[in-house]
Every structure is written in C-alpha cells, then in structure tokens.
Amino acid sequence: DLREQICQLLSPAEGVLQGKHVLITAGPTREAVDPVRYVSNHSSGKMGFALAAVAQQMGAEVTLIAGPCHLPTPPQVKRIDVESAEQMLKAVQDRVTAADFFIACAAVADYRPTAVADSKIKKSASSMTLELVRNPDILATVASSSKPPFTVGFAAETHAVADYAQDKLKRKRLAMIAANDVSDTSIGFNSDENAISLFWLDSQQQLQSKPLDKASKQQIARGILEQAARLHTSNDYSIATD
Amino acid sequence: DLREQICQLLSPAEGVLQGKHVLITAGPTREAVDPVRYVSNHSSGKMGFALAAVAQQMGAEVTLIAGPCHLPTPPQVKRIDVESAEQMLKAVQDRVTAADFFIACAAVADYRPTAVADSKIKKSASSMTLELVRNPDILATVASSSKPPFTVGFAAETHAVADYAQDKLKRKRLAMIAANDVSDTSIGFNSDENAISLFWLDSQQQLQSKPLDKASKQQIARGILEQAARLHTSNDYSIATD
Numbered sequence: 373d374l375r376e377q378i379c380q381l382l383s384p385a386e387g388v389l390q391g392k393h394v395l396i397t398a399g400p401t402r403e404a405v406d407p408v409r410y411v412s413n414h415s416s417g418k419m420g421f422a423l424a425a426v427a428q429q430m431g432a433e434v435t436l437i438a439g440p441c442h443l444p445t446p447p448q449v450k451r452i453d454v455e456s457a458e459q460m461l462k463a464v465q466d467r468v469t470a471a472d473f474f475i476a477c478a479a480v481a482d483y484r485p486t487a488v489a490d491s492k493i494k495k496s497a498s499s500m501t502l503e504l505v506r507n508p509d510i511l512a513t514v515a516s517s518s519k520p521p522f523t524v525g526f527a528a529e530t531h532a533v534a535d536y537a538q539d540k541l542k543r544k545r546l547a548m549i550a551a552n553d554v555s556d557t558s559i560g561f562n563s564d565e566n567a568i569s570l571f572w573l574d575s576q577q578q579l580q581s582k583p584l585d586k587a588s589k590q591q592i593a594r595g596i597l598e599q600a601a602r603l604h605t606s607n608d609y610s611i612a613t614d
Numbered sequence: 615d616l617r618e619q620i621c622q623l624l625s626p627a628e629g630v631l632q633g634k635h636v637l638i639t640a641g642p643t644r645e646a647v648d649p650v651r652y653v654s655n656h657s658s659g660k661m662g663f664a665l666a667a668v669a670q671q672m673g674a675e676v677t678l679i680a681g682p683c684h685l686p687t688p689p690q691v692k693r694i695d696v697e698s699a700e701q702m703l704k705a706v707q708d709r710v711t712a713a714d715f716f717i718a719c720a721a722v723a724d725y726r727p728t729a730v731a732d733s734k735i736k737k738s739a740s741s742m743t744l745e746l747v748r749n750p751d752i753l754a755t756v757a758s759s760s761k762p763p764f765t766v767g768f769a770a771e772t773h774a775v776a777d778y779a780q781d782k783l784k785r786k787r788l789a790m791i792a793a794n795d796v797s798d799t800s801i802g803f804n805s806d807e808n809a810i811s812l813f814w815l816d817s818q819q820q821l822q823s824k825p826l827d828k829a830s831k832q833q834i835a836r837g838i839l840e841q842a843a844r845l846h847t848s849n850d851y852s853i854a855t856d
Contacts (some may be wrong), residue, residue: 408721408774409655411647442684483742492824500725502744531647 388601390431395471395521396424397464397510399439401457402482405502415479416443418567419526422589423475424449435471437463439478457481457507468476468514471521473600476511479528483507515611517559518544522604524596527551534569538579541571542612548572548603550596566592570599573610630843632673638666638733639752640704642848643699645726647744657721659683661808664831665717666691666745675712679705681720699723699749706711710756713763715842718753721770725749743747754786757853762787762847766838769793776811780821783813784854790814790845792838808834811842815852 398420402410417438424436425446434449437460445451454460455482467476483504515523525546527537537551552568567586574580584595603609640662644652659680666678667688674688675705687693696702699722703725725746756767767788769779779793794810809828816822826837846849 405653408657408770409723410652411651411653413651415650458814486741498748499728500746500748502746504742506742506746507739528650 380408381607386429387431388598389427389473392432392472392601394432394434394473394475394597395434395437395464395467396420396425396427396434396475397437397460397480398423398424398480399441399443399476399482401460401507402455403457403481403507404455404488405485406488410483411481411483411502411504412440413479413481415439417443419589419593420475420477421446422593423477424598426590426593427475429472430594430597432473435467439480444476452572453481457484457510461508461513462511462588464510465515468517468521469519473524473604474514474521475596475600476514477526478510478570480510481507481548485522509544511546515547520598522547524600525549534571534581537569541573545611547609547611548600549565564589568592568596570596572603573612575608577610577613628671630671631669631715634674634714634843635712635823636666636674636676636715636839637679637706637709638662638668638669638676639679639681639702639720639722640666641683641685642721643681643702643723643749644697645699645723645749646697646730647727648730653725653744653746653804654682655721655723655728657681659685660806661831661835662690662717662719664726664835665719665838667699668832669717672836672839672843674715676755677709679709680722680739681722691760697828699726699752703750703752703755706752706756707716708760710763711761715766715846716756716763717766717838717842719768720752721738722752723749745853749785752786757787757789764789764842766842767791776823779811779813783815787853789851789853790842806831810834812838815854817852819852819855 374603376553386465399417400415402412404410421443424434428434428448436449436451438451438453452463484507486503486505495497511525523546527540529536529547533551537549541549547570552566565586566589568584570582572580584592641659642655642657644654646652663685666676668691670676678691678693680693680695696705713806726749728745728747753767756762765788769782769791771778775793779791783791791813792810807828808831810826812824814822826834
C-alpha cells in the first residue's frame, strides 16, 4: 500500500542484511566442446553483480561465484571465477553451508557436451551431431539439501513467464523466485534495466507476488533483497510440500 | 640473414602499406541455438585487432570485421561488428572487392545449429542432441573468387601444426598462412603474446617458411604484415595449382 511504499522510500534499508552471509551466482557458464569451442549463453552477469553490490551495501558479507563476465568486482565482495556448471556447483557446495541466503542468478547451461574432445575437432563432414547431457541443477541441489539457506531462483523465459516461474518455485522447492521476460530486449540479458515479478508461498502455502517495475538493475536488486530479507525475518513464507 | 634483420630493425616499415586497403576479420563468431544459447569459441580478437592497428600504422586503409569482442577499436580503423559466420561472410563480401589484402584472423565457428529455435528450448530430457551444419568457409570463398586479394589465413591447431597449416595453404588456395599452436596456453587465444610460423609458396611453387618467434601480438602483427607486403610487392609467391 501507499504507506508501505513511502516507508520503504524513507528507510534506505542499510544494515538490513547486517551479519548475514549472502551467496550469489552470476553470469553464464561455458561448457567445453573441445579445447577451443564451447556452448554458452547471452547472460552478461549484470543482474548478479548488482545483487552482490547492493547486498554488500545492505550490510551483508557477500560471496559472488561468477561465470565468464567482463565486469568489475563490486567493493568488498569476495569473487570466485568459474567456467563450467560443474565448477560452479563445486564452488557453491564449498560455501553454501555458511550462507543465510543463496541467490542463484547465474544462467547455468542446462546441458554440456557428453565428452570433451582432447584436441580440436577437425571439420570434415557437412553436418555434425553434438551429444549433450544434462548439467547438475545447482539451484535444486541447494534448495533440496537438508538445511537450505533462504534460496532465491530466477526464471528467464521468452513466453508464459509467470506460469513457468510459479511451477519452478514449487518444483525446485525455492523460498522465492524472480521472473523476467527475456523476449523484451530492452530489459534482461545485457541490458542495464530490468523488470521482474517476485513469487513466493506465504506460511499458508498461498501464492503471493510482487511486481518490481522497470528500473535499473541496482534498484531491482534492492527490491529483491529487501523482499527476501523481509520474508526471512518475518518467517511468513513456506516451501512447497507436494 | 643478419643483414636483413638489421635492415628491418632500422626501417620501421611506416608507409609500406600506403594506399593499400586491408580487410581483416577478428574474434570469434557466435552461432545461435535459441534466443539465449549459442555455440562459440575462446578467440579474444587480440591478434586481429593488433593486425588492424599495425596495418593502419603502416599506412593502410583498414576495415576490421569483428565478432563479439571486448576490445577498443584501433585509431582510424573502420570497424563492423557481426555475430554469426553468415553475417561475417556477408560483411566480407560487401567489402572484399576493394581490398588489396584480406587477412582472415577470425576464429569462425565451423558449424552452426541447423535450425534456430524461436523460443528458449525447455530442458526436460537427461540428454539432448544438437544438430549442426557446416558454416560457409569465408576464407576459401574469398581465396577462390575470380580476382582475390592477397589472402592470408590462420591455422590454430593443438597438434601437427605445420602439417595442417601447409595443407590448408594449398587446399584453400591462400597466398600465405600463419600457423600457431593453441595448445601452448602462454600464447594464442586470450594471451597478449604469440609465436607463429608463416608458410607460402614461392613463384616456383616451392614451400617457404619464416618463423616469428614469441613476441607481443603487435610485433607478430608487424612481422605478418611486412612479409605479406614484401611478397605482394615482389610478386614472389604463387597459389597452389593442384
């Protein structure tokens, strides 16, 4: 409501994450085909890096696990660079038990080549088949662990965004999900702006949502972190039970 | 010989390419799988950008056709950004008839996904098959045209480098080829240094070679361009006839 909005604007939320450890993944992953070729995606890492910067400003101790990104490390953020999904999972598992919040913002490659060729594959045939195998699901692995942190996922879809996001929230047993429509090229991948919708289940397992209108990725990051901190503190959220 | 080396050091080769148009491709290409995923390779574009900068310093009018690179455009170089191999071929064909030299330094993806999905492919199966089709061969297309410019190719291999380079020189009907061993991670992709061997056929169709020892990519670029200019001016080279 209006009162809440005004109060939010007046309280800049500094210190809201004081004493909390926030673990964030960002950027794409690269999955090697051979020593020179790889499969990847268009994630710039900007949203994840904005989350890291803002979480630090809000008082958190922040660890940022980044796929290949051409972005500077935010001040006082501990950055760990990785390439592949398997490397990212390892880096997350090494640090997640100490985390109060886990925000999986990286665009992890869903599949990787089944076998990485030792030397560069020679081109010869007019066509070629690349066999791919599913990568580990970092988000679901963390969220389904015995004592998970407050886990936030992202859904980047080109259509039916809200439906996919709600399904993913429940299926992966997340505390909250941030959904954005990457088919709108003015926001999302590589853009400096974003517009998303947050979804979560309240303590009665009722779906709740909150839109964060188009704004800078810094402002969106603040909106996500404030909502996560609010739910974590009030405990007014639940994990899907079915 | 020593005399030639000393003369080279004394004459800085400024103006050697005065009045010449040099067309250079650089960087990787990205081949879309769907709106978010792509196949690419580890080329940083540094070697091609160094060639463009040095060719301009040597007096040439330079057009640089670049795949996705995070590099600044060298002074007074005309840069055209492209993503895919097909876009790169189109950009080259639009400009190659005006070129005296064509230097194909880009690491063009050999294959692209057969069909680009309109919307993001949903992950579901534990494995997946990606069907790929050969990309157009930009280098061979230019070199086999009716009146090609002096065409220089690159061979980036992980083993048997010299053999592959000589075969490629003849098979693609190039004027000269620059071979480097990308399995040595201290040079090549993403490194600031490089070490290559140049190969060409003299006017008697005899294979000639010249090593350019490990040095900055700027110095290697100068070595390549000086040798290309020398062969082009003296006409002491030939294209494989078989």
